Structures are given as structure tokens and as C-alpha cells.
Amino acid sequence: MANLKNVTKKTKAQAMGMHSEVLTGRTQQKFFNPDEAENFYYFGTYDVDFNKRTDLDVKDMTAADANKEIDNLMSQGYGTIVIKNPQGKHSIGVGILNKLNLIFEGSLGYFGIGSCDGPTVRINGRVGWSCAENLMAGKVVIEKNAGSCFGAAIRGGDLICKGSVGARTGIDMKGGTIIIGGDAGAFTGFMMQRGRIIILGDVGINLGDSMYDGTIFVGGEIGSYGSDAVDAELTKSDQDWLKRKLKVAEIGEKFDVSKMKKIVAGKKLWNYDNLEPTEKKGAI
Amino acid sequence: MCGIAGLIHRGKSSKVGHELQGMLQALKHRGEDSTGYALYGDTDGKNFIMRFKVGENVGEGSTSIAEDVSVYDERKKIVDSYLAEMGAKIVKEERTLPYSLRYEIQYDKKDLLEFSQKIESIPGVEILSMGKSLEVIKDLGNAKMVCDRYNLDKLVGTHAIGHARMATESGVDIKSAHPFWGYPFSDVSVVHNGQLTNYWNNRRALENKGMRFMSECDSELIAVYLAEKMRDGASLEEGMKESLTGLDGVFTYFVATKDSLGMAKDTMAAKPLVLYESDELVAMGSEEIAIRSILPQEIDTYDPFDGEVKVWQI
Numbered sequence: 001m002a003n004l005k006n007v008t009k010k011t012k013a014q015a016m017g018m019h020s021e022v023l024t025g026r027t028q029q030k031f032f033n034p035d036e037a038e039n040f041y042y043f044g045t046y047d048v049d050f051n052k053r054t055d056l057d058v059k060d061m062t063a064a065d066a067n068k069e070i071d072n073l074m075s076q077g078y079g080t081i082v083i084k085n086p087q088g089k090h091s092i093g094v095g096i097l098n099k100l101n102l103i104f105e106g107s108l109g110y111f112g113i114g115s116c117d118g119p120t121v122r123i124n125g126r127v128g129w130s131c132a133e134n135l136m137a138g139k140v141v142i143e144k145n146a147g148s149c150f151g152a153a154i155r156g157g158d159l160i161c162k163g164s165v166g167a168r169t170g171i172d173m174k175g176g177t178i179i180i181g182g183d184a185g186a187f188t189g190f191m192m193q194r195g196r197i198i199i200l201g202d203v204g205i206n207l208g209d210s211m212y213d214g215t216i217f218v219g220g221e222i223g224s225y226g227s228d229a230v231d232a233e234l235t236k237s238d239q240d241w242l243k244r245k246l247k248v249a250e251i252g253e254k255f256d257v258s259k260m261k262k263i264v265a266g267k268k269l270w271n272y273d274n275l276e277p278t279e280k281k282g283a284i
Numbered sequence: 285m286c287g288i289a290g291l292i293h294r295g296k297s298s299k300v301g302h303e304l305q306g307m308l309q310a311l312k313h314r315g316e317d318s319t320g321y322a323l324y325g326d327t328d329g330k331n332f333i334m335r336f337k338v339g340e341n342v343g344e345g346s347t348s349i350a351e352d353v354s355v356y357d358e359r360k361k362i363v364d365s366y367l368a369e370m371g372a373k374i375v376k377e378e379r380t381l382p383y384s385l386r387y388e389i390q391y392d393k394k395d396l397l398e399f400s401q402k403i404e405s406i407p408g409v410e411i412l413s414m415g416k417s418l419e420v421i422k423d424l425g426n427a428k429m430v431c432d433r434y435n436l437d438k439l440v441g442t443h444a445i446g447h448a449r450m451a452t453e454s455g456v457d458i459k460s461a462h463p464f465w466g467y468p469f470s471d472v473s474v475v476h477n478g479q480l481t482n483y484w485n486n487r488r489a490l491e492n493k494g495m496r497f498m499s500e501c502d503s504e505l506i507a508v509y510l511a512e513k514m515r516d517g518a519s520l521e522e523g524m525k526e527s528l529t530g531l532d533g534v535f536t537y538f539v540a541t542k543d544s545l546g547m548a549k550d551t552m553a554a555k556p557l558v559l560y561e562s563d564e565l566v567a568m569g570s571e572e573i574a575i576r577s578i579l580p581q582e583i584d585t586y587d588p589f590d591g592e593v594k595v596w597q598i
Contacts, residue, residue, distance in 0.1 A: 087580060088572035106582055109572050126585050128572055129556055145586040148553060166587040167553035186553050186590040204590055205551070 044071070045098040048079035058092065059085035066092050074100060088128070093121065099138075110147075113140055116157075129166070132159050135176060141249075148185065151178045154195065160249045167204065170197045173214065181251045187226065189216045189263075198242065198260075200252045208263050216263040217242060219255060230266040238262060285450050286462075287311030288475045289569035290538045291578070292443035292545040292596050296564070297326050301431065301439035304446045306577035307569055308427035314570060315450025317345065318461035319430045320422030322473035322540055325441040327417050331375055332389045332470070335412040335419050336363070336403070339383035340457050344424040347455035353382050355408070360385065362406050370399060380434050386419070397468040401496070410459060410498055415471030417441065417542050422461040442598045443545050445538045447475040454501040464507035467496055469514060471542035476503035477570055478535035478555045486531070506537050524548045524593045538568070546595035553590035560585045566596050 054073055058066040066083070070093065073081055080101040086092055090109035093102055093116070100119040104112075107125030117136035122143070129147040132140045135154040141162070148166030151159040156176040164182030171190045179198045186204035189197050193212040202220035209226025216229075217238070242257040289307035291300065301323055308319055327333070338359040340348035360379075367374060367389065376388035391399065400411055413420035419439075423430045427448060431437055447462035454460040466472025480486075480502040487497060487505060495508045509530065513523030524539065524546055534554035539546045547568060549557055559568045560575050560583055567575045572585055588594065 088576045090571075090573075107572060107585070125582060126572070128558065144584060147556065147558070147587045164586065167590055183589075185587070186551070204553075 042097060044095065046074040046077070048074055048098060048100055049077050050079035050099075050101055052078050053080035053082070054078050055082045055084055057084040058089065059087065063089050063091040067094060070096070070102075074098065086125070090128070093119075107144070116140075126163070127161075132157075135159060145182070150180075151176070154178070158245075158249065160251060162251055164201065170195070173197075177245060179245065179249045179251060183220065186223070189214065189229075190226070192216075198245065200255055208265070210269065211265045213265050213267075217257075218261045218263065219252075219257075219259070222261065222263075225263070228266045228269050229263050232262045232264040234258070234260060234262045285314050286477045287314030287448040287570040287574070288446070288462075288477045288536065288538055289448075289567075289574045290443070290445035290475070290540070290545055290547070291565065291567040292540075292598060293565055294563065294596070294598055297440050297442050299438065300324070300441040300444040301436035303578045304444045305427050305431040305436060307567070307574040308446045308448050310573045310577040311448045311570055312426045315448050316426035317451040317456045318422060318424045318449045318458070319427045319447065320420065320449070320462045320475070321430070321436060321444060321446045322413070322418060322420050322463040322475070323436065323439050323441055323444045324417045324471070324540065324542060325419060325439050329416045330390075332372075332391050332414055332416060333419055334387045334389055334414050335385070335421065336387070337384050337410050337412060337458055338363070339408055340459070341381075341383065341424045345456055346424055348457045351408075356382050359406055359409050363403060363409060366402050366406070370402060372399070381423075384423070384434075394470075395468070396470060400468045404496075404498075411465065411467075412458075413465045413473065414468075415542065418465075418471040418473055418540075420463050420465055420473055422447075422458055422463065424456065424458070424461075442543075443540060445473060445475050445540050445545065447477075453479070454499060459499045460501040462501075462503055464501075464504045466507045466511040466514075466539070467498075469511050472507070472511065472514075472539065474503070474507040474510065474537060474539045476506050476535055476537040478533060478537075478550070480505055480531055480533040480535065482532040502533075503537075506531065506535070506539075510539060520544065520546060521593060521595045524595070528591055528593070536570075543598050544595055546593065547588065548593045549588050549590060551591040553587075557588055558585050559588055559594075 082103045084105050086104050086106045088107050088109045091111045094114040096119045097117045102119050102121045104123040109128040111130050112127050113132045115134045119138045121140040124143050126144040127142050127146045130149040133152045135157045138157045141160045145163035146161045146165040150165045150169040153172045154176045155174050158177050160179045162181040165184050167185035168190050169184050169188045170178050170192050173192045173195045175195045177196045183201035184199045184203045187206045188203050189208040191210050192214040195214050197216045200219040205223035206226035208216050208229030239257045246252045338356045342348050342350040372389045372391040378386040421434045462475045463473040483502040510523045535550045536555040536557045556570050558572045
């Protein structure tokens, strides 16, 4: 996320004609008036220089100390930070709200890269449960395997695991893209609400169970479908998007996307009963 | 939220007591009400090793009732007399703590059911383990405390499993601590992380078949369940596979025998497990930091999938 102190009155996107709507909601009126942009500050963000690089050995640090030191380095303008010896520690690299090149030389434990908004992260190892939970934006690449609840509740960004992942990948996700190079466990896409999941390998039982919306693409075998998860037609547009995404993700570039299965929400669960509001209106 | 850890060396022995201590200590944040070790040491395989307790640890937040130490001596005397009655000869005797004993016993019969029932008919006495290489050591406190108290650091063996417990559904005492011996089978032990929801139904059915429960800890069911399957002729792996549907709830558990180590994960994959596998060593734990305590270098690990059962031989 950019530092709002430096945001000009007309954003780049607006200048390109991408936004024409006038936001009139209470929040917009009261808190996000561009005329008062100089009064806003996105706490915890820094302007960093990607060419300014440093190493950080966290072998003898607690997770809290390691995160404070990453924050300290960003405040000094370091834009590329290489973390040495993470050794499976939990909760490292969390709460980073600006652009940053973060490289882990090793594996992370639970809750790594949680609640981040903007960094590009590469982990040359494995990650434990709930990696990149609540990711808002950015790109996270894991070179080996990942544990369960990979990308839980992410809102945006690209989350890529080149190996296999555990159960409940993308649980409750609300946006963004998760790409898995290997296999995925049970309950993948459980209660997902938006966003896309791509699995090049096989996937376990109850795929897309109780999903509200969003799309899951599977290249291998499916253990079983979850409640309200149904097949959909794989369109040309889907295939183009898949090819582009896999290329950008540096994974499965030569994968035959035309044979992938597309799974979406059947929208037959109670919360999608469209007749209900009409009936209620009639009754009133 | 308990923590479990296990390791098996293939083709060699190592200081498994020290290694498991490191793994369990790394998981102490998952629970330190009690810690237990099931160590498979190098022995000549001639005598049985019986680890048993004649009372409870009543300190360190225990829920047990304090007893006069003289009661322990009386119980020990009865154990000694029963052993003599059954023709079991005590070769070596160690009393690490007033309530905790280790006997090396010459005993020729293979069926340990009658033997165990006789010993445990003494009120307050429980056999923690019986085997020719297995030793179950469990007590209140974290891994280091228990290891230091029982001098486990130097124990050399091939494999081991252990448990760091956060007591949730039963008391803080030794009888509810893991590992559980696969009574009455020699050298079988189990540790478990999770909750079993059909405990009482299974327990009633197994008790009707003559199986014994010593605690009200749901995890004990796994040991008894597997023991009953093996009593009926199933292999360890077959029993473990049946447990995926026979046991309801969420679980990851390890089971060890004198020459093998196995893991099983429920069909919901609700409980964590990280696994490292090589030709020389298999190490696994609830979190990767447990494995990193013995393998600090960069290694490849993975999470087993839902409904997975694996067994390794030494």
C-alpha cells in the first residue's frame, strides 16, 4: 500500500480513466476526502528502496524481535531483506504493509507472512499452518511444501506454493489467487467467498465444501466434491487467464490447461435461496 | 492443544532420550502439565522391563490426593510378593522417585494379561509399561524437568515417541499422562493429539470384551483399541487403518512397537503433523520446530494428508 502522505489529488488510476465513479458513502465523505490527503498516514508503512539490501540472521531471535528488526530495517529504507536461519520459527514476517522484497533462506513455522499488504516474499523452504493468512496484496512464493490452512481468508494478492499443501487451503478466502504446483489436501476452498484457487495436482475429499462463490481449477484427480460444489464449463477466457497466471507464477508454464476441471458454487444452499426475499416482500 | 513428537533411526542406535527431550521441549508451549516418553532402548531382549508407579506426583499442580509415603512402601512390598508368586524374578530394581519404580524381571510366560491384572489389582499401582525394550516414563512438568528427574538424557535406543500435554478432559496426574502402554501387549505405546468423541461408546464395548482402562483420558482409547485389534490377529497397520473409521473425532497419533513406528491422521486432517523422512531417520512432530531441534540444517518436510497411515521399521 502506498504511503498516503505522498498520494496526489488525482490518483494514477483515475488519471488513466479507470475510475469515474464518485464515491459518496459516509466513510468516503468523512475519512477519505482527497483534499485532506496530507492528513492521512497509513501507520506502519515506509518508503523503501529495493536496491538497498541487507541480511538478517534470526537464529537466536524470538519471532517478536525478528519482526521488530524487519520493521526497523524498513524504516531505514531497506527494500530487500534476506532472512537467514528462520529454522521453522512461527509468526515471522507478519504485518508488513508496504512494498518490500523479503527472502527467507529456510523454512517457516505457523502463521508466517500473516496480515501483509504489499510485499513480495520468497521462501526457499517449507511453511507451516496458516501461511499468508489475511494477505491483502502482494506476492508470496513458497519453493517447497506448505501446511494446512494455506492462504486462509486472503483478500488479495498471489499466493504460490510450488510443492504440495495440507488441508483447508483457501478456507474462507475473499479474493486473490492461490496456485499449488503439487497436490492439495481435504476441504480445499472450504467456505471460500471469492477469488481463485489453481491446483495442478490431485486434491483430497470435500473440495469446495460450502463455497459461496469463487472458482477452483484442478489439474489432477478430485477425491470428492463438497456440499454445493459443482462442475462448470472451462471457457476460452478461463484458459487464457490460467496460462497467463501460471506463467507469471513461474509454475506449470507448459501445463495443459485445457484439461483442467473448473469447480464453482452451485448456490443451492439456504443463503442463496433467491425466492426468500421476494416471498417475504409479498408477505409484508 | 497437546504436542507430540517421535523419531526412528533406521539401522543404528542413538541417544533417543536426549533427542526426544529436545523435540518435546521445543513443543512445551503446546502444554506442560505433564510430559511423557516412550523410549525403545538397546537391550539384550532377555528380560522384561517393567515401569510402574505406586502413587501419584502430588506436587506441581497435580489434581491427585496426597498420600503418606509409607503407603508406597507397602504397595511395593505387595508387588514384590505377587511377582514371586507368579514366578517372576527381579533381576534389577531402581527406585527413581518414591512413587516411581523400574524393575528388570525374568518372566517366561508370553501372555501378560494375567500378570498385569494381578499387579494392578493392588490399589494405587499401575504398570506404565511392560516390554523388552520399551520404557514409558511420564510425570508432571515439561520435557526437560521430566528428563532431568529420570536421567533420560543418556538412554540409547532406536526409536521413541513422546507427548507434551495440556490437560483438557481429564486430570493433571500421571495416570492421565501420555504415552499409554498398549496393555497387555509387550512393547506397544501410543501418544495422541486431539479429541475423541465416541470415547464412552468404544470404552464400554471394549470393556465388555475384557480390555482394561486405567484413566478417563480419551487418548487411552487408542492404545486399547489397537491392542484389541492386534489381539484379534490384525497387524499394527491394519488396526491403525481401521481406527480411521472406528474412532470418531479429530486426531493425530503415533504408535510404536519394539521394531516399528507408525502415524495416523484423521480424515478431517484437523490436527497438525510435520514429517521428515530419510533413509536413516524419520522424525515427526506437531510443529516443525520439534524436528529442527535435532536437525537444524535445511531439510525437506511435509504435512501428511487426511486419512493417512504410515508405518516405518527400524
